Amino acid sequence: MSIETHYRICPLCEATCGLEIKAEGRDVVSIRGDRQDAFSQGFVCPKGVALADLDNDPDRLTTPMIRDDAGWREATWAEAFETIESNWKRIFAEHGKEALGVYLGNPTVHNTPLSMYGVGFLQSMRGAKLFSASSVDQWPKQFISALMFGTGLSVPIPDLDRTDYLVIMGANPLVSNGSLLTAPNIGARLRGIQERGGRIVAMDPRETKTTRVADEHLFIRPGADAYFLFAVVNVLFAEELVSIGELEEHLEGLEDVRELAKLFEPESVAEKCGIGADTIRRIARELAAAKSAAVYARIGTCTQEFGTLASWLPEVIHVLTGNLDKPGGAMFPRGAHGPGNTKGKPGSGKGFRHGRHRSRVSERPEIFGEYPVACLAEEIETEGKGQIRAMLTVAGNPVLSTPNGTRLAAAFDSLEFMVSIDMYLNETTRHANVILPATKVLERCHYDMAFAQFAVRNVARYSPAHFEIEDGFVPEWQIMLTLMGIVNGMGAAPELAMLDGMMISTMIRREGAKETSPIHGRDPAEILSALAPRVGPERIIDFMLRTGPEGEGFGANPEGLTLSKLEDNPHGIDLGPLMPRIPEVLRTSTGKIELAPEPITKDVRRLKDRLGASEEMVLVGRRHLRTCNSWMHNIPAMVPASNRCTLHIHPNDAERLGVKNDELSTVTSRVGSVTIGTEVTEGIMPGVVSIPHGWGHDVESIRMGVAKRHAGVNVNILTDEDAMDAPTGNSVLNGIPVSIAPAGVVAGAEAAAGAVEG
Numbered sequence: 001m002s003i004e005t006h007y008r009i010c011p012l013c014e015a016t017c018g019l020e021i022k023a024e025g026r027d028v029v030s031i032r033g034d035r036q037d038a039f040s041q042g043f044v045c046p047k048g049v050a051l052a053d054l055d056n057d058p059d060r061l062t063t064p065m066i067r068d069d070a071g072w073r074e075a076t077w078a079e080a081f082e083t084i085e086s087n088w089k090r091i092f093a094e095h096g097k098e099a100l101g102v103y104l105g106n107p108t109v110h111n112t113p114l115s116m117y118g119v120g121f122l123q124s125m126r127g128a129k130l131f132s133a134s135s136v137d138q139w140p141k142q143f144i145s146a147l148m149f150g151t152g153l154s155v156p157i158p159d160l161d162r163t164d165y166l167v168i169m170g171a172n173p174l175v176s177n178g179s180l181l182t183a184p185n186i187g188a189r190l191r192g193i194q195e196r197g198g199r200i201v202a203m204d205p206r207e208t209k210t211t212r213v214a215d216e217h218l219f220i221r222p223g224a225d226a227y228f229l230f231a232v233v234n235v236l237f238a239e240e241l242v243s244i245g246e247l248e249e250h251l252e253g254l255e256d257v258r259e260l261a262k263l264f265e266p267e268s269v270a271e272k273c274g275i276g277a278d279t280i281r282r283i284a285r286e287l288a289a290a291k292s293a294a295v296y297a298r299i300g301t302c303t304q305e306f307g308t309l310a311s312w313l314p315e316v317i318h319v320l321t322g323n324l325d326k327p328g329g330a331m332f333p334r335g336a337h338g339p340g341n342t343k344g345k346p347g348s349g350k351g352f353r354h355g356r357h358r359s360r361v362s363e364r365p366e367i368f369g370e371y372p373v374a375c376l377a378e379e380i381e382t383e384g385k386g387q388i389r390a391m392l393t394v395a396g397n398p399v400l401s402t403p404n405g406t407r408l409a410a411a412f413d414s415l416e417f418m419v420s421i422d423m424y425l426n427e428t429t430r431h432a433n434v435i436l437p438a439t440k441v442l443e444r445c446h447y448d449m450a451f452a453q454f455a456v457r458n459v460a461r462y463s464p465a466h467f468e469i470e471d472g473f474v475p476e477w478q479i480m481l482t483l484m485g486i487v488n489g490m491g492a493a494p495e496l497a498m499l500d501g502m503m504i505s506t507m508i509r510r511e512g513a514k515e516t517s518p519i520h521g522r523d524p525a526e527i528l529s530a531l532a533p534r535v536g537p538e539r540i541i542d543f544m545l546r547t548g549p550e551g552e553g554f555g556a557n558p559e560g561l562t563l564s565k566l567e568d569n570p571h572g573i574d575l576g577p578l579m580p581r582i583p584e585v586l587r588t589s590t591g592k593i594e595l596a597p598e599p600i601t602k603d604v605r606r607l608k609d610r611l612g613a614s615e616e617m618v619l620v621g622r623r624h625l626r627t628c629n630s631w632m633h634n635i636p637a638m639v640p641a642s643n644r645c646t647l648h649i650h651p652n653d654a655e656r657l658g659v660k661n662d663e664l665s666t667v668t669s670r671v672g673s674v675t676i677g678t679e680v681t682e683g684i685m686p687g688v689v690s691i692p693h694g695w696g697h698d699v700e701s702i703r704m705g706v707a708k709r710h711a712g713v714n715v716n717i718l719t720d721e722d723a724m725d726a727p728t729g730n731s732v733l734n735g736i737p738v739s740i741a742p743a744g745v746v747a748g749a750e751a752a753a754g755a756v757e758g
Contacts, residue, residue, distance in 0.1 A: 001025050007034050007570040008463040009446050010048040011110040012628055015177035015184040016448045017044045018461070018571060019051065026467050028052035028442075038572035039459045043185035045177060046626050046637070051441060053635045059704050060423045061437035063472055072425070077474055078493070080434050081482055085492040087417040087433070091390050097127035097487065101379065101388040104132040105396020106629055109450040111438075113537040114421075117480035118394060120503045122369075124484045129359075129388060131373040136402055137299055139367060139730040140307035141180055146352035147597035148315060149332075150587025151340045152368055153453050155180055156315060156330035158294035159578055160189040160456050163328040164198040165290035167283070169225055170300020170310070170734075174209040175625045179298045182448075182455040187213075189456070199290075201283065203228070203275075204300070205620055206648070206690055207683035219685040221274040222620050223735030225297065226306040226607055228273045228280060229313035230264035235284035236320045237261055243288070245322040250583050253596030257316055260601060263608050272611055274685065288321050292328025300620070303733040306607055307725035312600050319595060324582070331578040332585045335453045336460040336561055337541070338548030341585050345516060349587025354599075360386045364729045372729030373402045374721040380411040391418045392483075395438065399427040400630040400696050403719040403731050404671045421479060424634065425703040427696065427714075439473050442466045447541045447566075458579075460550065460561055461572030462541070477537055497535070504528065504539055511547050518546075518553030530554055538563060550575060603727050617653065619667070619718060619736040621693045630694035633707040645712025646677045648690040649740065654680045657740050664743035667691065669736055672717035675743050689740060691715040693733070 006021040018037025022029040031051055033044035054060075064080035065072050075083075091099050102122065108115050122130060134142070142152035149156075158166060160183055171179065173186045183189055190213060193200055202214035203225075211217040220228060236242050237258050244251065266277035273280075287293045295314035302311055315324065323329030334342060355365035361378040364371060371379075376398070380388045391412065399405045399412070405427075412418060412431035420429040423438040446463040469475055474482075478496055481503075485494025508524045511517050519527055531539050542563035546552050552560035566573065588594055626638040633639055647665050649657075659665040661680040666673060667689065676691065684690055696714025697707035716733075723732035 003029055006466040007037075008442070008466065009448055009461050010044065010051065011441060011446055011448070012047040012051065012054075012632070013045070013177045014179055014182050014451050014454070015040070015045065015186070016182055016451050016461075017048055017184045019044060019048055021051075021442070021466065023466070034571060036571040038461065038574040039455070039457060040184035043188070047628060047632065050632075050635050050637050053637060054632065055440040055442055057634055059634055059706075061425065061435060063437065065425065065435040067433050080436060081486070081492040083434055084419055084483070085486045088390065088486060091416055092487070095387070095389055097125060098129065098386050099389040100125065100128040101376065101391045102128055102130050103373070103376070103391065103393045103396050103398055104130070105394060105398070105401075106133045107395040107631060111395065111444065111476060112446050112449065112541070113444055113475060113477035114395065114480065115450070116537055116540055117477040117503070121480045121484045125487055129379060130370045131376050132370055133373070133396060133401065134368070135370060135372045135374070135729060136303070136731050136733070138180060138302055139728040140302045140311040140725055141298075143308060143354075143367060143728045144312040144315065144600060146354075147599060148312075148588075148594050149341070149585065150349045150351060152352070153339050154332060154341045154585060154587070155454060156318060156324060157181055157333055157454055157456060157578070158296045159292070159328050159331045160186070161192065161577065163193060163292050163294050164196070165286060165293035166190075166193055166198070166200045167287070167293075167295045168200065168202045168210060168214065169220075169295065169297040169314075170204070170302070171296055171298035172204070172208040172210045172623070173296070174213065175623055176299070180454050181296060181298070182451040199286070205685045205688045206622065208622075218275055218279065221272060221685070222300070222618050222688060223304045223306065224269070224273040225301045225304070226309040226313060227264060227269035227611070228275060229310065229317065230261060230607070231266040231269045231280045232284040232287065233257065233261040233313060233316055233320065234264050235266065235281050236288060236317070239285070241285065241288035242320045243322045244319060247319060247322070247324060247582060247593065250586070250592050251319065252590060252592045252594055256596035256601065260596070260604050263604070268611065287317060292326060293321060293323050294318065294328070294330050300734055302730060304735050305610075305723065305725060305732055306603070307730050307732075308600055308727040309603055309607055316595060319593065324593075325580045327577070327580075332581045333453055333455050333578055334458055334549055334581065335449065336458070336548050336550040336575060337447065337449050337452065337544040338551070339453050341587055342549045343516070344514060344587070347583040347586050348591040349589065351587070351589035360384070364724075367728055372724060372731070373398060374724055374729065374731045376402070377404065377408045377411040377721065380414060389416045391415055393418070393420045393422070393428055393432070395422060397426050397428045397630045400694060400714055400716060403716055403721040403723075403733075405696070405714050405716045406672060407721065421476065424631070425701075426630070427699050427702055430699065430701045436479055437473065439469055439475055440467070443469045443473075444475065445537055445541070449544075457577055458575035459572050460545070460566060460575060462563060462566035464567065500535060504531070504543065507540065507543060518551065518556040522554065527554055534563070599727055606726065616737040617740060618688055619669070619715075619738045620688060620690050620734045621715060622648070622690045623692060623694075627692075627694055633694070633697060633710060634704040636706055639706060639710045645692055645695040645710075646679045647740075648679050648681050648684045650684050650686045650688070651680050651682060652686050653689070653740070654678070659740060659742050666741050666743050667718060667738050668741075669718040669720060669738045671720050674713040674715070674717055676713045689738065691718075
């Protein structure tokens with residue numbers, strides 16, 4: 001059998017590297033970076049090389065599973081869908097659709113067919129309560145972007161390839177490969193800054209792979225990022241370093257920010273931050289003096305008590321230093337598939353609406369149609385009208401990845417019925433009554449719609465399915481259509497072609513109604529016919545590309561993009577560097593940059609009131625290049641023999657608390673307690689400890705053999721579901737107060753009283 005070469009966008013992290021895959025039949029012979037890829041140019045990380053191992057994992061599910069009184073058993077797809085239909089019909093008849101909760105995990109956005117048709121399912125499920133991983137790690141970033149610029153995906157991206165000065169806060173991109181920053185081979189991009197005479201300042205409470213290559217590493221107290229950033233803004237105003245330039249005519253709220261910044265002089269925040277006032281002033285001056293500059297603030301700044309303010313202030317600094325929408329500063333990508341900030345009338349929009357509904361128990365406002373996932377357990381536990389009685393989890397493991405996983409696991413056990421779409425029987429899906437298995441990565445098409453909107457360069461790339469779907473599997477888009485039919489009373493075997501046709505026809509009508517659309521006024525039947533013979537995800541991708549900003553427009557721009565054109569260019573098409581987009585990109589109701597939106601600035605007083613220095617030990621997370629949250633721990637090459645799930649603690653703290661290297665320590669928070677191996681290291685600042693995220697595979701009923709042998713502990717036993725960023729409800733995963741003691745020694749009577757052993 002001959003060896004064939006396939007080209008694919010890696011869907012395992014946000015870097016979206018191009019892969020060259022050689023296969024003999026269905027057997028993958030080799031995977032390496034695609035040197036001709038228009039974006040990644042041959043770079044690949046260990047996760048991409050292990051893609052075939054993920055597809056061929058012997059523990060992944062190959063048939064629907066049903067759990068009954070005798071335990072788990074294999075089932076046919078027909079039986080699985082009939083079981084779902086009968087139970088949902090009963091629950092909806094008794095409690096309404098609002099009794100259904102839906103959780104979308106991180107891998108959903110890496111699966112094009114699943115994410116596309118998941119939207120259609122959710123639109124058919126009006127009344128259901130939606131939760132996702134977004135309220136664990138990124139809501140503050142999207143919230144401030146929506147308020148300032150008009151849409152939640154209008155996130156300014158550091159123009160790494162042209163910047164001269166980069167501040168990195170709460171991020172370790174050399175390990176994460178970037179987050180809300182799609183930048184393959186980010187190491188080379190960072191080196192490029194230094195090679196052209198630029199400077200990188202990394203701020204982190206830990207020494208990381210990124211801080212080690214930076215020109216300067218500043219240890220910062222967890223949760224103090226907003227104080228540091230506000231002090232920088234204070235200096236910019238006080239020393240008359242503000243230089244807005246051409247953006248001033250597109251700006252509202254400058255004076256409001258000036259007044260707020262007066263509350264945070266460098267001397268007043270230095271102790272809280274752990275960074276001297278002179279250093280704060282120097283960084284402010286360097287940002288203002290640089291030819292171009294950007295502040296990249298990510299996970300660590302989002303997942304803290306003041307995540308919204310710590311996400312907003314970098315954009316304020318970009319505006320004040322003239323670096324917003326400027327080459328080398330923070331810029332707006334333009335997705336070729338036509339995201340919201342490319343649609344409608346340029347430079348104006350409806351603005352951002354949120355808080356239209358509130359969660360039933362703690363009355364948290366919805367954002368982007370979702371409720372904070374930290375509210376999920378209470379929505380299941382608390383009786384009354386609107387109580388969640390059924391759950392659907394899609395490609396997610398919230399028991400390991402969301403706050404107080406012990407409580408959430410117990411809540412799942414109390415449900416009347418639960419369905420999961422997943423490749424594994426894991427810590428979350430073990431609570432389900434039905435598991436629907438996912439297809440393999442190489443059996444599905446892919447166009448990376450989510451991360452093209454956060455890319456450091458405008459590109460368009462498409463990967464066809466390389467292998468036929470194996471017998472016994474149903475593609476995810478058809479799973480979602482079937483569930484859509486079930487909730488709309490069409491039975492357990494609805495007509496999928498009809499539902500698929502309804503989805504694309506709705507998209508055509510909505511697009512055609514926009515006066516700025518290339519198909520405005522066109523006959524929808526004509527457009528639908530022009531998309532033939534494609535069906536399913538490929539038809540939707542083709543439609544979105546053709547009506548996007550680079551599209552062919554169904555004849556309006558014959559040289560523009562179509563799916564066929566991308567199929568003819570398997571390495572992708574480079575659409576050029578990021579270009580200035582203000583005012584065109586704005587979709588605020590005023591048509592201007594809203595520099596000081598009230599939902600953000602009203603939290604400043606709380607920030608000021610919390611300025612007193614804290615003496616508590618606090619916990620932060622960390623990650624490793626070979627892991628992706630919790631779902632790659634079953635691949636042997638991704639989990640080497642040495643256990644990376646350990647507690648990092650500074651020698652001074654270890655000596656004071658009596659804990660020792662290579663011995664067990666007990667870490668206790670308000671909500672839980674874990675016992676974990678200890679690493680004493682000077683690579684973490686005093687007063688801070690660190691445990692990695694995504695572990696805790698020590699549950700008997702899961703079927704993940706490799707992960708169980710490297711179980712680690714679930715750090716989210718320690719995270720507190722009551723601790724949230726006030727404006728957004730985003731979970732607080734960093735800066736968690738904890739006590740530390742040698743294993744077996746009670747770590748404080750008050751904390752231990754509420755502990756749950758991990």
